[in-house]
Amino acid sequence: MTDRADAGKGLLREEGLMPLFEHLGELRKRIIYVLIVLTIGLVLGIVVAEPAYNYLMSQEPADTLQLHTFSLWDGIGMYMKIAFVIALVITLPFTAYQLWAFVKPALKPNEQRSTLKYVPLALIMFLIGLAFSYFVVFPLAFNFTRTVAGHLHLEETYGVVQYFTFMFSILIPISLLFELPLAIMFLTAIRIINPNRLRKMRKLAYFVLAAIGVTVTPPDLISDVLVIIPLVALYEFSLWLSGLVYKKQIAADAEWEKEFE
Incomplete structure (x- = not known):
């Protein structure tokens, strides 16, 4: 009886737990790859954050504003927010590929080929969403807040971190929805x-x-x-x-x- 129980446990371990551990190990490996690319993207984002900041500040509505810092950390916070968005753009197609690679063994050969085509499209759709949210939605939201402040006769003083936080809180969700x-x-x-x-x-x-x-x-x-x-x-x-x-x-x-x- 004991031998049968041990054999049953061994069979369960071999056919059930081992595949589960293999899947978890594969998932862990894919997540580590994504985190590595995200880290590299953050470094690259920090490098190009200044030209990206200069471009954003030259566009409406930022070109009409005088942004301020209210903390010693605001400049760093602004850099990190811009760097994170750049890292997200870089990491997104790689994440899509890692997701495809994770489910690839369960797909038929024709399904593997057809789903692989979605990887570059992930970046394209995100950029379309980014453009729509930046050029359409963000100006609407920002102008509305300025109108409300004007009706209340409030003096407008905008912080650089608050401005970019407001911007990215609109851009990122809509871009991901695309x-x-x-x-x-x-x-x-x-x-x-x-x-x-x-x-x-x-x-x-x-x-x-x-x-x-x-x-x-x-x-x-x-x-x-x-x-x-x-x-x-x-x-x-x-x-x-x-x-x-x-x-x-x-x-x-x-x-x-x-x-x-």
């Missing part, structure tokens, strides 16, 4: 979600996107609509892309079944 089409395509390709499930989640998705849009924009109807409509369109575009991937999967599965009949 990864939604790629994320949905990838999850569809590895058969975690499908367009039918996304259609059932449509109302919930609209509510979440609307909540995000209202949160990052001024509380006026025009600003909300200018942000919410692109986010909803992004979800519908993601749903359409998911449908394309799903149809290809069904066709591939049908061919595979014919081969083994």
Whole structure:
């Protein structure tokens, strides 16, 4: 009886725990790679933070402002915020590749090739989101806050850290939301979600996107609509892309079944 129990434990250890530990070890390795690249990106970000700062300060609305420091650490804080965004841009496609490499063993050869194409698109979509949030959403939000301050007859004194914190609190969430089409395509390709499930989640998705849009924009109807409509369109575009991937999967599965009949 003891021998059987030991054998059962050994079998469980061999077939259950070992694969689990292997997956955890692989995940740990991928995370370490991402952290290394993030660190390198931060160093590069610090190097180019000054020219990036000069560019941002030459654009509206910063070119009309006189920014101040309220702490000895504000200059360093500004450098680190800009460096972090630059590091995020550098690290994002590498993170997408590491995610692909982690799930690659579970994918068929054709699925591996199709999902690998998403890696460079991750950077492109993030940059599109960055441009949209910087040139459209951020000016709306900033001008609204200045209007409110003017109505209250408040003297405007802006800190450099507060300015960039406000900017990046808008830019980063919206830029990451622009990864939604790629994320949905990838999850569809590895058969975690499908367009039918996304259609059932449509109302919930609209509510979440609307909540995000209202949160990052001024509380006026025009600003909300200018942000919410692109986010909803992004979800519908993601749903359409998911449908394309799903149809290809069904066709591939049908061919595979014919081969083994």
